[in-house]
Amino acid sequence: MSNLQNKNFYSQIVDLLQSARQQVLRTVNKTMVITYFEIGRIIIEEEQNGKERAGYGKSILKELSKVLTKEFGKGFSVYNLERMRKFYFIYKERNIENNISASLLRKSKTEIAETLFTKFELSWSHYLTLIRIDNEDERFFYEIESAKNNWSVRELKRQYDSALYTRLMLSRNNKKIKELATKGQILEKPKDAIKDPYVLEFIGLPENAEYSESDLEQKLIDKLEHFLLELGTGFTFVARQKRISFDDKHFRIDLVFYNRILKSFVLIDLKIGELKHQDIGQMQMYVNYYDRKIRLKDENKTIGIILCQNKSESVVEFTLPENNEQIFASRYKTVLPSKKELKLLLKQKQ
Numbered sequence: 001m002s003n004l005q006n007k008n009f010y011s012q013i014v015d016l017l018q019s020a021r022q023q024v025l026r027t028v029n030k031t032m033v034i035t036y037f038e039i040g041r042i043i044i045e046e047e048q049n050g051k052e053r054a055g056y057g058k059s060i061l062k063e064l065s066k067v068l069t070k071e072f073g074k075g076f077s078v079y080n081l082e083r084m085r086k087f088y089f090i091y092k093e094r095n096i097e098n099n100i101s102a103s104l105l106r107k108s109k110t111e112i113a114e115t116l117f118t119k120f121e122l123s124w125s126h127y128l129t130l131i132r133i134d135n136e137d138e139r140f141f142y143e144i145e146s147a148k149n150n151w152s153v154r155e156l157k158r159q160y161d162s163a164l165y166t167r168l169m170l171s172r173n174n175k176k177i178k179e180l181a182t183k184g185q186i187l188e189k190p191k192d193a194i195k196d197p198y199v200l201e202f203i204g205l206p207e208n209a210e211y212s213e214s215d216l217e218q219k220l221i222d223k224l225e226h227f228l229l230e231l232g233t234g235f236t237f238v239a240r241q242k243r244i245s246f247d248d249k250h251f252r253i254d255l256v257f258y259n260r261i262l263k264s265f266v267l268i269d270l271k272i273g274e275l276k277h278q279d280i281g282q283m284q285m286y287v288n289y290y291d292r293k294i295r296l297k298d299e300n301k302t303i304g305i306i307l308c309q310n311k312s313e314s315v316v317e318f319t320l321p322e323n324n325e326q327i328f329a330s331r332y333k334t335v336l337p338s339k340k341e342l343k344l345l346l347k348q349k350q
Helices: 003-048 053-072 078-094 100-104 109-117 124-130 136-149 153-161 164-170 174-183 213-222 224-231 277-294 313-319 339-349
Strands: 235-246 249-259 264-274 303-310 327-333
Touching (some): 003 078, 136 153, 136 164, 213 235, 213 264, 277 303
Antiparallel strands (some): 235 249, 249 264
């Protein structure tokens, strides 16, 4: 057997074992989630039969914690048992299967596992984050997006902390807002991919720091993986400072991406300070050039996004055509926005 054949042989075995380990890990995670869901159910049903609701509930959790800790070790504190109870209480309302909880007692352990296994797609750590979200629609949105995009717990927390759900609401009508809770972020047209504001806290620049557009660009390139996460589903990096030339004139587009779902090039220009109408005209030129010279026949029209620190909605409105579906101006923030700030933006939108 040649060295090349040996390498192929070894790599096949390594890939197989890695895949098996990942599958085992996913199975273990789901089994944990299902088990904790059932523990929560049993606790709640036992509490409902208690005479002294509050006192009885606290007492039974303390005793249960002692028994489980003695039998299985760490992980079964009163606090953790309360989270299992809360997990069941929140998710039983979704009717995971027509009155599934009531029917579970009539099922075998194998049937219970088969019934619940496909209903929970995330890890227990994901659900611990999700059950802290009070708004039901918002919680469902983050659950859908976590499963769809394979977010780690860290990524889920970052998207929640940066108020992704609220920021997407700002760029959608009421019908589209309702869809966020049932379908997550669906990209059907360019506007569906737009956020306002974009949150770039990962670049580490203070809110009122002095920096140039090239500094901002370099920071985004240095943290490209984080920036792609902020841009959203389907984005791939193409180029920075992309040069286009005509009539002996040369121009450079700050950042070029491609969205595989929308099948469109996405051009991004970075602007410090207030957006000017000349900035929008410049992006219009870039978009026209890409549409006429770069994009293929089976690709959709190019999208242009101008990221600026501040903008006048009137300047944007009157500079762009009424039927504009290609060029967008969005603010960016280098620190996480406060809830108060986002609520104000939502109020202005309404």
